[in-house]
Amino acid sequence: xxxxxxxxxxxxxxxxxxxxxxxxxxxxxxxxxxxxxxxxxxxxxxxxxxxxxxxxxxxxxxxxxxxxxxxxxxxxxxxxxxxxxxxxxxxxxxxxxxxxxxxxxxxxxxxxxxxxxxxxxxxxxxxxxxxxxxxxxxxxxxxxxxxxxxxxxxxxxxxxxxxxxxxxxxxxxxxxxxxxxxxxxxxxxxxxxxxxxxxxxxxxxxxxxxxxxxxxxxxxxxxxxxxxxxxxxxxxxxxxxxxxxxxxxxxxxxxxxxxxxxxxxxxxxxxxxxxxxxxxxxxxxxxxxxxxxxxxxxxxxxxxxxxxxxxxxxxxxxxxxxxxxxxxxxxxxxxxxxxxxxxxxxxxxxxxxxxxxxxxxxxxxxxxxxxxxxxxxxxxxxxxxxxxxxxxxxxxxxxxxxxxxxxxxxxxxxxxxxxxxxxxxxxxxxxxxxxxxxxxxxxxxxxxxxxxxxxxxxxxxxxxxxxxxxxxxxxxxxxxxxxxxxxxxxxxxxxxxxxxxxxxxxxxxxxxxxxxxxxxxxxxxxxxxxxxxxxxxxxxxxxxxxxxxxxxxxxxxxxxxxxxxxxxxxxxxxxxxxxxxxxxxxxxxxxxxxxxxxxxxxxxxxxxxxxxxxxxxxxxxxxxxxxxxxxxxxxxxxxxxxxxxxxxxxxxxxxxxxxxxxxxxxxxxxxxxxxxxxxxxxxxxxxxxxxxxxxxxxxxxxxxxxxxxxxxxxxx
Amino acid sequence: xxxxxxxxxxxxxxxxxxxxxxxxxxxxxxxxxxxxxxxxxxxxxxxxxxxxxxxxxxxxxxxxxxxxxxxxxxxxxxxxxxxxxxxxxxxxxxxxxxxxxxxxxxxxxxxxxxxxxxxxxxxxxxxxxxxxxxxxxxxxxxxxxxxxxxxxxxxxxxxxxxxxxxxxxxxxxxxxxxxxxxxxxxxxxxxxxxxxxxxxxxxxxxxxxxxxxxxxx
Ligand code: FES
Ligand code: FES
Numbered sequence: 001x002x003x004x005x006x007x008x009x010x011x012x013x014x015x016x017x018x019x020x021x022x023x024x025x026x027x028x029x030x031x032x033x034x035x036x037x038x039x040x041x042x043x044x045x046x047x048x049x050x051x052x053x054x055x056x057x058x059x060x061x062x063x064x065x066x067x068x069x070x071x072x073x074x075x076x077x078x079x080x081x082x083x084x085x086x087x088x089x090x091x092x093x094x095x096x097x098x099x100x101x102x103x104x105x106x107x108x109x110x111x112x113x114x115x116x117x118x119x120x121x122x123x124x125x126x127x128x129x130x131x132x133x134x135x136x137x138x139x140x141x142x143x144x145x146x147x148x149x150x151x152x153x154x155x156x157x158x159x160x161x162x163x164x165x166x167x168x169x170x171x172x173x174x175x176x177x178x179x180x181x182x183x184x185x186x187x188x189x190x191x192x193x194x195x196x197x198x199x200x201x202x203x204x205x206x207x208x209x210x211x212x213x214x215x216x217x218x219x220x221x222x223x224x225x226x227x228x229x230x231x232x233x234x235x236x237x238x239x240x241x242x243x244x245x246x247x248x249x250x251x252x253x254x255x256x257x258x259x260x261x262x263x264x265x266x267x268x269x270x271x272x273x274x275x276x277x278x279x280x281x282x283x284x285x286x287x288x289x290x291x292x293x294x295x296x297x298x299x300x301x302x303x304x305x306x307x308x309x310x311x312x313x314x315x316x317x318x319x320x321x322x323x324x325x326x327x328x329x330x331x332x333x334x335x336x337x338x339x340x341x342x343x344x345x346x347x348x349x350x351x352x353x354x355x356x357x358x359x360x361x362x363x364x365x366x367x368x369x370x371x372x373x374x375x376x377x378x379x380x381x382x383x384x385x386x387x388x389x390x391x392x393x394x395x396x397x398x399x400x401x402x403x404x405x406x407x408x409x410x411x412x413x414x415x416x417x418x419x420x421x422x423x424x425x426x427x428x429x430x431x432x433x434x435x436x437x438x439x440x441x442x443x444x445x446x447x448x449x450x451x452x453x454x455x456x457x458x459x460x461x462x463x464x465x466x467x468x469x470x471x472x473x474x475x476x477x478x479x480x481x482x483x484x485x486x487x488x489x490x491x492x493x494x495x496x497x498x499x500x501x502x503x504x505x506x507x508x509x510x511x512x513x514x515x516x517x518x519x520x521x522x523x524x525x526x527x528x529x530x531x532x533x534x535x536x537x538x539x540x541x542x543x544x545x546x547x548x549x550x551x552x553x554x555x556x557x558x559x560x561x562x563x564x565x566x567x568x569x570x571x572x573x574x575x576x577x578x579x580x581x582x583x584x585x586x587x588x589x590x591x592x593x594x595x596x597x598x599x600x601x602x603x604x605x606x607x608x609x610x611x612x613x614x615x616x617x618x619x620x621x622x623x624x625x626x627x628x629x630x631x632x633x634x635x636x637x638x639x640x641x642x643x644x645x646x647x648x649x650x651x652x653x654x655x656x657x658x659x660x661x662x663x664x665x666x667x668x669x670x671x672x673x674x675x676x677x678x679x680x681x682x683x684x685x686x687x688x689x690x691x692x693x694x695x696x697x698x699x700x701x702x703x704x705x706x707x708x709x710x711x712x713x714x715x716x
Numbered sequence: 717x718x719x720x721x722x723x724x725x726x727x728x729x730x731x732x733x734x735x736x737x738x739x740x741x742x743x744x745x746x747x748x749x750x751x752x753x754x755x756x757x758x759x760x761x762x763x764x765x766x767x768x769x770x771x772x773x774x775x776x777x778x779x780x781x782x783x784x785x786x787x788x789x790x791x792x793x794x795x796x797x798x799x800x801x802x803x804x805x806x807x808x809x810x811x812x813x814x815x816x817x818x819x820x821x822x823x824x825x826x827x828x829x830x831x832x833x834x835x836x837x838x839x840x841x842x843x844x845x846x847x848x849x850x851x852x853x854x855x856x857x858x859x860x861x862x863x864x865x866x867x868x869x870x871x872x873x874x875x876x877x878x879x880x881x882x883x884x885x886x887x888x889x890x891x892x893x894x895x896x897x898x899x900x901x902x903x904x905x906x907x908x909x910x911x912x913x914x915x916x917x918x919x920x921x922x923x924x925x926x927x928x929x930x931x932x933x
Contacts, residue, residue, distance in 0.1 A: 023866060031848075031861040032808065032857070033848035104800060184875055185874045235872045406770035569852075609868060615913050643815065653899065653903055
């Protein structure tokens with residue numbers, strides 16, 4: 001039966017739970033170590049499985065002898081995944097030659113060491129763009145090509161004609177390395193199959209509802225007999241949409257042994273086969289008029305996504321340019337495929353665009369804040385840029401139209417950049433709200449919490465509906481047996497699941513009111529739920545406590561389902577970034593002093609968790625800008641950065657003062673995801689701040705001290 | 717970037733780093749040199765002198781104030797012993813890099829923070845070990861744990877036990893640590909979600925909560 005009235009978010013001023021700082025409901029479990037992640041699942045008779053991964057990308061296997069591993073103490077299972085004579089075509093999953101399972105992780109490692117695997121390495125390894133683009137190289141990419149044109153937009157001839165008319169013209173190349181997700185919990189699954197026709201698959205995945213079919217296929221069981229569980233996961237960032245070869249292999253071993261199997265990638269394997277953000281090389285020709293209009297832009301961008309196509313958001317990025325042409329190509333190499341990673345394609349496009357905009361601003365002599373606003377039509381960006389400029393102290397900053405000097409001192413600079421994200425959502429998500437006669441209330445949906453705080457709003461939306469506290473409601477998430485929910489990609493989680501939760505809460509309240517209104521001499525719909533009580537709107541003297549109201553249900557719990565409702569969500573996130581840096585013009589040391597980011601996202605469900613996400617996005621951008629790069633030896637073909645020593649990510653000492661602002665001038669009373677716009681512009685803003693400090697324009701990330709010192713010595 | 721912690725709590729213990737060094741690269745280069753390791757059965761170590769151990773040995777660990785009997789091999793790290801050998805498994809201590817880069821496995825050994833992945837379990841007999849499970853419980857959070865929850869100093873939470881333990885070790889040893897000291901003490905821990913700013917806030921709140929009351933009884 002459909003509800004009598006449509007669910008609607010309350011105006012912000014009337015909210016008592018949502019749009020406030022809500023400590024996350026699973027915090028106590030996580031800070032005490034009680035939260036069980038996939039890595040932590042321990043089951044009776046469980047075995048530990050490991051892959052034998054060859055580090056070289058292209059091979060012809062000459063010998064694959066896994067039998068010696070079976071003689072190793074503790075090893076219970078070995079299997080060759082490839083045979084002698086077969087080729088390895090790329091680094092990563094295709095180089096998984098064999099798998100072993102043993103009573104302990106150490107015994108599994110012993111088993112790997114006992115295997116005899118020999119191969120002839122095929123040269124060149126095809127790990128660099130140069131190797132891929134070399135005419136004489138083998139063709140290894142999609143469709144038997146190493147290069148594919150992916151996208152063309154605009155009129156190249158018209159844009160080139162317009163470029164002839166500009167007052168200032170700049171042609172430069174910008175590049176960004178391949179970035180890894182570095183989820184602290186690696187990919188993997190623990191498969192609980194002990195015979196029979198049912199199984200439970202614990203897996204670190206951001207798509208719980210969509211995964212039981214593939215797990216069931218690998219287990220050769222019916223999909224409705226397989227429950228996929230992700231109660232907690234140690235990060236995903238876009239890399240964990242399927243169970244992968246690691247999950248399907250664990251399923252097959254479990255099926256064969258009839259024993260639970262624990263197969264989590266090692267950190268080294270994770271770097272080799274866990275996905276990445278594609279690198280990018282862009283050539284941009286941009287032109288502006290003296291008065292600071294972006295007149296024309298011709299941009300060509302290559303994506304380096306390994307065996308995948310990579311991602312690139314397109315140029316011009318956000319800014320209005322009168323005439324433009326954009327072309328993008330995928331360059332294929334024999335390395336692990338790129339995957340979605342937090343705002344796929346946007347950090348790359350943003351860096352090229354924001355650098356070019358900044359270069360043109362200084363070239364025409366207009367300060368970079370004014371220049372940006374002149375070329376942005378959306379007033380949201382104007383107010384957001386003004387706000388971050390104020391917070392970063394732009395007014396009092398000396399270098400407005402000229403950068404600082406290279407004079408042997410430490411120089412301070414400020415840079416800006418902006419971002420956008422769609423946060424589109426779609427139908428399909430469901431939620432169940434259930435109220436027990438003893439007062440317990442649960443909110444159940446198959447969504448997952450990657451660390452975003454989704455579990456907390458699964459409870460908080462229901463608490464808001466019934467005037468309860470968040471802790472009164474139990475959130476149950478992360479099982480494929482629960483009502484279906486969308487995978488967490490493209491910031492759709494909140495837009496998909498929050499409307500369904502709201503709808504379920506609304507339906508439960510209406511059904512509840514129909515039952516108890518007579519007890520309060522009131523009509524359904526004429527009740528107020530507040531402070532743990534339900535009160536008659538006409539006669540505030542008449543009320544029931546939550547417990548009394550629930551007891552009135554008798555012996556049967558009340559259950560209501562909810563579905564995604566389009567009018568409860570919106571889309572379109574805007575963000576603006578400012579960064580302040582200090583550069584030592586003698587040593588090249590670059591320190592980020594302060595970062596400020598503002599973004600809108602309609603109705604904020606949990607301001608505390610939202611600020612955490614904005615902090616996190618800014619820090620990931622800082623990390624990309626300052627430290628991160630996947631590096632291969634071009635001749636040996638080996639990945640030189642397959643560990644957290646050589647692949648640097650931002651740590652405590654890199655963290656500047658950070659201000660994360662939710663844009664409360666956004667009056668859309670609807671929800672949307674918000675975790676991507678904030679990781680897009682930070683590195684561009686930092687590079688612009690470096691220029692602003694000392695006049696050094698670095699166009700190649702990361703901004704390391706060696707590049708800075710070389711650049712500074714070129715200038716002086 | 718993470719800065720390494722002192723891998724060994726005292727000098728007379730054998731750290732895993734020195735163990736790997738003395739084992740001459742075989743362990744470290746195992747994957748690449750697998751052809752050399754064709755020997756079917758891992759040769760059992762022979763006891764030759766005083767402290768030399770071989771095969772499975774049963775030791776007693778003093779963990780969170782309780783004695784635990786646990787059977788390990790000489791090469792078993794404390795991290796692996798905690799996660800895979802001790803009953804019930806202590807999985808609050810996380811494995812992320814298994815080579816001393818990230819701090820997710822931080823434990824407290826005789827009052828000092830250490831990476832559990834860089835210590836051999838057999839070296840820790842007689843030492844006082846504390847893990848995240850020993851600091852507080854869901855119903856009874858320690859001041860550091862409560863401050864982490866209050867400030868949202870966690871997102872996915874996978875680095876969180878390591879940060880909670882490192883913060884605790886810092887504030888117990890240096891109750892008046894300023895923020896710069898706290899940051900230095902937490903420099904051996906990595907978080908990918910980017911919780912650092914709120915961890916700093918949480919550490920300062922916890923310091924205030926743990927401070928000995930001035931002028932009290
Ligand atoms: S797991 Fe021990 S330092 Fe990373
Ligand atoms: S909270 Fe996810 S790694 Fe720190």
